[in-house]
Amino acid sequence: MSQVAMRDLCLGIQLKPLPAPQKRSPDVPHAPMRNVPLTKDETKIALKNALRYFPQRFHHILAPEFASELKKYGHIYMYRFKPFQPLKAYPIEEYPARSVQAAAIMLMICNNLDPQVAQYPEELVTYGGNGQVFSNWAQITIMNAGRKYLHLESLKGKVLLTSGLGGMSGAQAKAAVIAGAVGVIVEVNKDALLKRYRQGWLHEICSDLADLKQRIQRAKKDEQATSIGFQGNVVDVWEFFAKDAEESGELLVELGSDQTSCHNPFGGGYYPVQLSFEEANEVMIQDPPRFKQLVQESLRRQVAAIDSLAARGLCFWDYGNAFLLEASRAGADVGQNGIRFKYPSYVQDIMGDIFSMGFGPFRWVCTSGRPEDLDLTDKIACQVLRELLNSDVSDSVKCQYSDNIRWIEKASLNSLVVGSQARILYSDRRGRMKIAQAFNDAVRTQRLKGPIVLSRDHHDVSGADSPFRETSNIYDGSAFTADMAVQNFVGVTLRGATWVALHNGGGVGWGQVINGGFGMLLDGSKEAHQKAAELLSWDVNNGIARRAWSGNNYALDTIRDAMEEDPLLEVTIPHAASENDLCGAIDRFFPTKSP
Structure with a gap:
């Protein structure tokens, strides 16, 4: 695309003429409706804030349109003003900027809104880093998890079970294969799973638990590195393998984690096992208290299944996505003690020392x-x-x-x-x-x-x-x-x-x-x-x-x-206190009281 074609992006909001209304594209995934129960006064403020970008002569057209979006989607996206040019990372010389630095910023922003990159491109929702580059933090984590937990340099014949293919979590499939493992990544959203499959990040997909078990057994036997995308709810998968291990005595999964978006568990980041994907999206909006109840019950069930497998040798860690935090809030037995849980954060157990180096x-x-x-x-x-x-x-x-x-x-x-x-x-x-x-x-x-x-x-x-x-x-x-x-x-x-x-x-x-x-x-x-x-x-x-x-x-x-x-670098080094000095002082001034 030439600079001339890209110039419209630099012209600001198009008003001469006002662009025609645009519908949402059926070819890209869209964000779930935001469940924000605004009062009438808050709704008025939201509309007022949206309209302040535009001259008053357009308000009679845009006010009802924006109100409709707010009612239907829980957010004012202003779809009418979507650019007509496809957004992606074009060569830097094609951006009509006054400096190469400004062009670089434009390139990075456009890349994050590329439909191949963004999670919900028309709602401007992207995960920083997703798509613009596959991050090898997932591979580093899996390789070092094998060293720490399984005491192995190679993960041939070993299985990693995790979930999430929508955002940054899509890296897990590639990472497992590069590390030599069998990666089983569960995704409840069929569109997200198929997107990763078409991009080549997943080798194969399935949706039947019995078929999944057989495929894992073959891959383990052949020591084949592969990535299997399973369409379904991860709680069903954890419970299936927990029951199978109990009945057969065979542990098919050695490593486990979770990359659902548990930092937003009640807004589409975690889907309860009791409902289908479509049902969950409806209940999320129509009955938020029930949705929260189902999510928390689902989290408790997931932790119980993980516990069962961990007792047989599974090594599970938290990816820092608030999974264990939300599980603790749901009443699951995760052994919380401050910021520590019975299952480690991968930073606590793996990445922390790597960061420290x-x-x-x-x-x-x-x-x-x-x-x-x-x-x-x-x-x-x-x-x-x-x-x-x-x-x-x-x-x-x-x-x-x-x-x-x-x-x-x-x-x-x-x-x-x-x-x-x-x-x-x-x-x-x-x-x-x-x-x-x-x-x-x-x-x-x-x-x-x-x-x-x-x-x-x-x-x-x-x-x-x-x-x-x-x-x-x-x-x-x-x-x-x-x-x-x-x-x-x-x-x-x-x-x-x-x-x-x-x-x-x-x-x-x-x-x-x-x-x-x-x-x-x-x-x-x-x-x-x-x-x-x-x-x-x-x-x-x-x-x-x-x-x-x-x-x-x-x-x-x-x-x-x-x-x-670097002789100019001066950092204060701590002096470590001995256990004897600490305990002696504490015992002297803070003696343990007899019951």
């Missing part, structure tokens, strides 16, 4: 839109990682470098790109700085045909504060302290980020997390070379310092290494 989801986007550029960036990143692997680093860090070399070598073979030409690589401070500067050199010498945008997921070393996910393995009492993401937001701003963001939510739920993010354009200049090093160093070290202060040994080693490499 400085490894997290480093993202880049090839703004040229050329697959050849993405292939070249893969090769550049792999070369940097090999050099780092042969440097003087600890065995635990070398293990992470090896995993990421394996990932980046196979990335292009696994057809991971949906949307923009982009990649995520779990990298540490050294890796991010060296890879970024190598990319900038390749842009300068025109080996890469367009600028590179650097970014990362908010779910990173220091990008988010959340006591139920990112900071859940910080045990000094500060897990609820929400300042790290703000410090990052300010720090990357001062160090030359092209754009920054500070926001709430992010998969754990409003009020449960705060996130800071950024984007940075590499244009081949000397300024970009220097800014990349300074920004990325701060972005990682800020989180390592927080984790080191809480006493994490990996973080302590990592921040000491960083200070040796």
Whole structure:
């Protein structure tokens, strides 16, 4: 598409003439109706707020139209003003911007509204990162879960059972296969399942539990890596395998998790097993108290089935999606003690130590839109990682470098790109700085045909504060302290980020997390070379310092290494208290009272 065709996007709200009303497209999924019981006064405010974008001469046309949308969908989407141009990540030179930085921002926004990327594109609902790049955090999690729980380097013949294919959770299918496992991903929404199947993220689909059991048995026997999408409710699947294990004594599932959107359990994020998908969508709107009751009963049943399998050897972890939190609120036996449950958060058990070593989801986007550029960036990143692997680093860090070399070598073979030409690589401070500067050199010498945008997921070393996910393995009492993401937001701003963001939510739920993010354009200049090093160093070290202060040994080693490499970096190192000194003082001044 040419700049001329894209120019309408820069003209603001079209009023000359007022565009004709548009219907919702039947070819894309749509968000469930929002159940927001507004009073008459609140409804008036909602309409007033929507109409303030438009001159009064149009209000008699738009007011009833917007009121109808609010009544029908629970939100005013203004479908009349949908752009006629297909939105996706076009090559950066096609955006009619006054600077390449502005064009990069336009590219990123348009990519997130690509129907192949967004969950509900016409309702402007997307999951950050979904589609623009397959994130290898899921693969990293599964591989390290195999090491930690099963004491295995290979997951051949092992089964992961989880749920969710709609948003970021769609990564689970690819991740299981790359890790060598049999991935069974349950999805209640047929459209979401078929979308992932058509995109090639699922190898096969089925909807019969007996067929699923037989397929798993064959795959385990043949040690076949595959991804099976099961259409149905995940509670039915958990209960089926729990009953089967009880009757046969055979444990078919070794690893388990959940990626339903439990941060929004009563608004379409979790579907109760007692109802079909279509019935649930109706009850959600028509009878919210009953829907909540069914969801909570369903959560209790799911936990009971997981408990039964865990007693036989299943290893289950929480993905930080508020599953265990909502299960505890529903009255399920999850053994809650503060922010800890009987099943660990994957941050507490797996990712926390990886974050403490400085490894997290480093993202880049090839703004040229050329697959050849993405292939070249893969090769550049792999070369940097090999050099780092042969440097003087600890065995635990070398293990992470090896995993990421394996990932980046196979990335292009696994057809991971949906949307923009982009990649995520779990990298540490050294890796991010060296890879970024190598990319900038390749842009300068025109080996890469367009600028590179650097970014990362908010779910990173220091990008988010959340006591139920990112900071859940910080045990000094500060897990609820929400300042790290703000410090990052300010720090990357001062160090030359092209754009920054500070926001709430992010998969754990409003009020449960705060996130800071950024984007940075590499244009081949000397300024970009220097800014990349300074920004990325701060972005990682800020989180390592927080984790080191809480006493994490990996973080302590990592921040000491960083200070040796950078004489200007000074981080306060904690002095560990001995158990004897602690217990002696407590016993003296806080003696246990006799009953």
